[in-house]
Amino acid sequence: MSDAPETVRPATKRIRSEQDHSKASTKASENNENKEDHQDDDWLKEPPFSVGADRDGWETKWRESCWCGKVAFVYNDDPAGSKICHCEDCQRLHGAPYQHSCIFHKKNVRLDSDADPKWLGFLSAHGEVHPLSSTPTPLPRKISCRACGSPLMDEGRNMIMAFPPAFEWTRTHKEVKKAKEEDRKGNHGEEGDSGKGARKVQGFPEELKADCHIFYERRCVDVKDGLPKWRGHKEKSDLMKDDEK
Ligand SMILES: [Zn+2]
Numbered sequence: 647m648s649d650a651p652e653t654v655r656p657a658t659k660r661i662r663s664e665q666d667h668s669k670a671s672t673k674a675s676e677n678n679e680n681k682e683d684h685q686d687d688d689w690l691k692e693p694p695f696s697v698g699a700d701r702d703g704w705e706t707k708w709r710e711s712c713w714c715g716k717v718a719f720v721y722n723d724d725p726a727g728s729k730i731c732h733c734e735d736c737q738r739l740h741g742a743p744y745q746h747s748c749i750f751h752k753k754n755v756r757l758d759s760d761a762d763p764k765w766l767g768f769l770s771a772h773g774e775v776h777p778l779s780s781t782p783t784p785l786p787r788k789i790s791c792r793a794c795g796s797p798l799m800d801e802g803r804n805m806i807m808a809f810p811p812a813f814e815w816t817r818t819h820k821e822v823k824k825a826k827e828e829d830r831k832g833n834h835g836e837e838g839d840s841g842k843g844a845r846k847v848q849g850f851p852e853e854l855k856a857d858c859h860i861f862y863e864r865r866c867v868d869v870k871d872g873l874p875k876w877r878g879h880k881e882k883s884d885l886m887k888d889d890e891k
């Protein structure tokens with residue numbers, strides 16, 4: 647098994663250097679001019695996209711990307727909160743036992759300069775169903791990559807809920823080791839994973855960790871992590887034990 651790939655990875659290089667990000671505003675506006683079909687799309691100039699906006703003073707703290715690498719968002723702050731939802735909408739829409747999300751104000755989010763807006767997909771899943779679209783459907787809506795289908799965020803009026811499993815954080819000991827070697831060679835950031843150079847901490851970042859579970863009664867799996875577990879909405883329902891039915 648030694649020649650088996652460790653994990654399925656797309657060919658697209660998903661890692662970017664600090665330097666690339668500082669060139670972002672120029673690059674984004676150049677990109678804009680070349681993309682005829684998106685020239686009049688004002689929504690792209692607004693958060694959480696802000697394509698072509700001046701990036702002076704912007705410092706990327708986190709980078710989130712889809713599986714194939716065509717769509718990515720960058721964040722300049724830590725989330726204001728984070729929760730795990732076990733409701734059946736989240737289970738179906740994510741094809742997963744639960745959805746983990748982090749809340750950010752839209753002003754702290756931008757479409758990455760390397761991402762092509764034509765791959766953004768919008769889904770309004772409440773009320774009238776609007777099929778997955780390449781142009782915005784009514785808020786609230788889910789944003790995903792239309793190429794690979796990875797969900798990236800739920801967008802509300804002022805806030806977005808991003809999905810931290812799609813954030814670029816260092817998962818393994820091997821990745822940390824490689825990042826340190828690159829650093830020694832002076833290749834800062836080239837194998838980085840958060841948009842600002844290599845994070846040299848292995849494992850899921852503290853800043854993105856969930857603080858509670860909601861709709862825990864509808865769960866597929868028991869989660870014994872010691873966090874508060876609300877039967878329904880946070881602070882509007884009962885608290886449950888980890889294995890309570
Ligand atoms: Zn994708």
Ligand SMILES: [Zn+2]
Binds near residue numbers: 733
């Ligand atoms: Zn949910």
